[in-house]
Amino acid sequence: MKMTLDCIPCFIRQALDAARMVSDDPSVHAKILNEVLQWACSVDLQQPAPVIGQRIHRRLRQIVGVDDPYRSAKDHQNRMALAMLPDLRRRIESASDPFDMAMRTAIAGNVIDLGVPGSVTEESIRISIEKCLSEPLIGDPAQFWSAVEKAKKILYITDNAGEIVFDRLLIEKLGPSRVTVAVRGAPAINDATMADAVAAGLDQIVEVIDNGSDAPGTLLSECSSEFRQRFNEADLIVAKGQGNFETLSDEPGNIYFLFKVKCRVVSEHAQIELGSHVVVSRDLYATACPL
Amino acid sequence: MKMTLDCIPCFIRQALDAARMVSDDPSVHAKILNEVLQWACSVDLQQPAPVIGQRIHRRLRQIVGVDDPYRSAKDHQNRMALAMLPDLRRRIESASDPFDMAMRTAIAGNVIDLGVPGSVTEESIRISIEKCLSEPLIGDPAQFWSAVEKAKKILYITDNAGEIVFDRLLIEKLGPSRVTVAVRGAPAINDATMADAVAAGLDQIVEVIDNGSDAPGTLLSECSSEFRQRFNEADLIVAKGQGNFETLSDEPGNIYFLFKVKCRVVSEHAQIELGSHVVVSRDLYATACPL
Numbered sequence: 330m331k332m333t334l335d336c337i338p339c340f341i342r343q344a345l346d347a348a349r350m351v352s353d354d355p356s357v358h359a360k361i362l363n364e365v366l367q368w369a370c371s372v373d374l375q376q377p378a379p380v381i382g383q384r385i386h387r388r389l390r391q392i393v394g395v396d397d398p399y400r401s402a403k404d405h406q407n408r409m410a411l412a413m414l415p416d417l418r419r420r421i422e423s424a425s426d427p428f429d430m431a432m433r434t435a436i437a438g439n440v441i442d443l444g445v446p447g448s449v450t451e452e453s454i455r456i457s458i459e460k461c462l463s464e465p466l467i468g469d470p471a472q473f474w475s476a477v478e479k480a481k482k483i484l485y486i487t488d489n490a491g492e493i494v495f496d497r498l499l500i501e502k503l504g505p506s507r508v509t510v511a512v513r514g515a516p517a518i519n520d521a522t523m524a525d526a527v528a529a530g531l532d533q534i535v536e537v538i539d540n541g542s543d544a545p546g547t548l549l550s551e552c553s554s555e556f557r558q559r560f561n562e563a564d565l566i567v568a569k570g571q572g573n574f575e576t577l578s579d580e581p582g583n584i585y586f587l588f589k590v591k592c593r594v595v596s597e598h599a600q601i602e603l604g605s606h607v608v609v610s611r612d613l614y615a616t617a618c619p620l
Numbered sequence: 621m622k623m624t625l626d627c628i629p630c631f632i633r634q635a636l637d638a639a640r641m642v643s644d645d646p647s648v649h650a651k652i653l654n655e656v657l658q659w660a661c662s663v664d665l666q667q668p669a670p671v672i673g674q675r676i677h678r679r680l681r682q683i684v685g686v687d688d689p690y691r692s693a694k695d696h697q698n699r700m701a702l703a704m705l706p707d708l709r710r711r712i713e714s715a716s717d718p719f720d721m722a723m724r725t726a727i728a729g730n731v732i733d734l735g736v737p738g739s740v741t742e743e744s745i746r747i748s749i750e751k752c753l754s755e756p757l758i759g760d761p762a763q764f765w766s767a768v769e770k771a772k773k774i775l776y777i778t779d780n781a782g783e784i785v786f787d788r789l790l791i792e793k794l795g796p797s798r799v800t801v802a803v804r805g806a807p808a809i810n811d812a813t814m815a816d817a818v819a820a821g822l823d824q825i826v827e828v829i830d831n832g833s834d835a836p837g838t839l840l841s842e843c844s845s846e847f848r849q850r851f852n853e854a855d856l857i858v859a860k861g862q863g864n865f866e867t868l869s870d871e872p873g874n875i876y877f878l879f880k881v882k883c884r885v886v887s888e889h890a891q892i893e894l895g896s897h898v899v900v901s902r903d904l905y906a907t908a909c910p911l
Contacts, residue, residue: 334636334646334653342629355625362625363661370657 330578332378335594337369340378344385347518351389351398361389377575378594379546386517387543397516399490406441406491406519407528409451414494417458421498428474430462431502432587436606437461438495439488439570439589442519449491457589461606468609473585476610480565483508486540486547486577488570488588493521494529496569503567505534509559514552515543520572546572549580571595577611584611621869621889623669628660630883631669635676638809642680642689652680668866669885670837677808678834688807690781697732697782697810698819700742705785708749712789719765721753722793723878727897728752729786730779730861730880733810740782748880752897759900764876767901771856774799777831777838777868779861779879784812785820787860794858796825800850805843806834811863837863840871862886868902875902 344365348358365385372381390396417434424430440457441449477483485500485508487493493512500508510531513520526537541553547568549557560566566584568577574586574595587608590596596603635656639649656676663672681687708725715721731748732740768774776791776799778784784803791799801822804811817828832844838859840848851857857875859868865877865886878899881887887894 334649337653337657338629338633338636341632345625345629358625362628366628366657366661370654370661 330377330575330595330598331375332372332381333374333594336378336381337372339592339594340381340385341365341369343382344389347385347389350402351395352393357392360392361385364388377546377548379544379572379576380548382546382572383517383542383544383548386545390516397522399516399519400524403490403519403521403525404528406449406489407494407525409449409454410438410441410491410494411528413451413454414498417495417498421502428502429470431499432470432473432608433461433466433606434458435492435495435499435569436466436587436589436608438492439587439606441489441491442570442591454491461589464606467601467605467607470608472610473608476565476583476585477503480563480583481507482563483565483567484511484559484563485509485535486511486566486568486573487521487526488573490519490521490525490528492569493525493531497529497531497534499567500531500535508535509563510535510537511556511559512537512539513543513545514539514541514556517543517545520545544572544576546576548576574599580611582611585609586611621668621866621886622666623663623672624665624885626885627669627672628663630885631672631676632656632660634673635680638676638680641693642686643684648683651683652676655679668837668839670835670863670867671839673837673863674808674833674835674839677836681807688813690807690810691815694781694810694812694816695819697740697780698785698816700740700745701729701732701782701785702819704742704745705789708786708789712793719793720761722790723761723764723899724752724757724897725749726783726786726790726860727757727878727880727899729783730878730897732780732782733861733882745782752880755897758892758896758898761899763901764899767856767874767876768794771854771874772798773854774856774858775802775850775854776800776826777802777857777859777864778812778817779864781810781812781816781819783860784816784822788820788822788825790858791822791826799826800854801826801828802847802850803828803830804834804836805830805832805847808834808836811836835863835867837867839867865890871902873902876900877902 344361348361421427421430437458483503487496512526513522523539531537540556542551566582568584568586570588571591574588577584590601590603590605601607635652639652712718712721728749778787803813803817814830817823822828831847833842857873859875859877861879862882865879868875881892881894881896892898
């Protein structure tokens with residue numbers, strides 16, 4: 330999906346917040362803000378918003394001279410999620426519908442976003458899980474499970490660190506033997522990379538590949554040829570998070586998006602209420618919103 | 621007070637919101653957004669934020685070719701407040717401390733901000749009043765009333781339409797004979813101008829002057845010489861709203877600011893929690909925050 334004018338003040342705000350997360354130096358904050366304002370003057374609204382996120386975070390890493398400024402935040406998010414894993418696994422196994430419960434848990438994990446230690450607490454994750462378990466999911470979970478049943482090759486595109494631990498619970502239910510997990514090829518905010526897949530133990534149960542890109546989403550044209558080949562070969566793609574929705578919603582494929590709706594632009598484009606937990610087919614969505 | 625880097629994404633957001641309020645034409649939205657982005661690249665952070673608000677709204681009026689695009693919104697806000705006036709007056713007269721109650725009512729009225737019909741409802745105003753009546757005020761109301769008791773010439777600088785009706789209740793308690801009310805000299809968002817003072821009936825009980833400026837605050841250097849003379853002659857100045865706080869907090873004078881803290885930048889600068897209702901002396905404030 331394309332960005333809108335509303336994305337502009339939002340990514341300027343995000344650039345300032347991100348600068349403060351990775352540096353205490355006010356001159357760094359002013360520098361990135363000024364550069365982003367200049368980019369914004371000539372932004373191409375035909376692009377999906379994660380293109381701008383990629384540019385901001387790439388430049389921030391360059392300015393502060395740190396390859397992965399969110400590494401400690403991601404480690405914290407993984408540890409927090411791993412501590413919750415045994416209890417969540419027990420809940421899933423004792424649920425009346427363990428498949429539904431595993432899917433909801435993975436979607437609930439999408440609350441872990443752009444967090445630094447302290448900003449996403451175990452408490453906020455628990456609240457998200459309970460909300461995601463008690464409220465109706467938007468979309469068509471039954472159609473999703475029907476697609477899973479038929480699939481031979483599933484490509485599971487992860488979103489954030491921490492969240493990837495919750496993804497493991499769903500991946501176990503999907504049947505690891507036919508699943509390939511994809512992570513980002515290089516750091517992008519707190520998006521999961523190979524280190525996070527390893528922290529979640531995913532490398533022990535499935536093949537994990539990276540997509541060769543540092544965008545906080547999946548910009549196919551920038552991904553490695555290996556990733557694109559897997560994308561094309563998969564008969565089912567599970568894409569987690571808003572960034573993947575924003576970058577893949579116009580791409581062809583049997584794609585299911587599992588995420589929490591976190592911004593007004595996505596909410597309006599997808600015609601789904603802000604804060605909703607969704608499992609939505611790319612085709613179903615394309616029919617409902619022929620943009 | 622000076623603006624901060626945080627003001628930049630905020631006024632870009634506000635420019636877009638304001639453009640949508642005054643025009644349905646997407647090219648107008650894109651045009652003002654692009655201009656504001658360009659201004660933002662070279663903004664002088666030594667200025668108070670309302671300087672930017674003034675520039676945005678002046679340019680918007682020019683683009684849409686309407687002198688007072690918020691006129692109907694302001695009329696709506698005045699009508700809504702006038703409908704509540706008899707009941708509020710009864711509550712004040714039957715209160716154990718009618719002076720305190722009138723002051724709190726006037727501060728509660730500051731919730732009516734940048735609203736279009738529907739966005740500030742009678743219900744939201746009632747909630748603000750009840751909150752402002754039941755919670756401790758921040759600052760020193762006793763010192764304010766002591767200053768009122770001594771004052772011979774009070775200049776009461778209003779903020780928004782609608783709110784100005786609530787101000788009337790406090791002005792009646794201050795003693796109209798020694799009060800001069802000042803409104804903006806030209807339209808600035810939903811800030812009160814002479815038409816709103818007349819709608820509130822203030823011209824029937826006090827002298828009303830305008831400040832000769834279209835800033836959403838009080839930029840003394842831009843105000844008329846008549847206004848500046850009244851400002852200098854007054855032995856007590858009552859300044860309503862954040863815009864007046866932002867523009868007058870560094871000016872000398874026996875100024876009391878009565879407002880609701882609505883943004884994080886003001887909250888941090890004044891060291892007052894977001895959402896608080898405050899009555900704070902410029903001197904008291906200057907001692908607490910010697911910036």
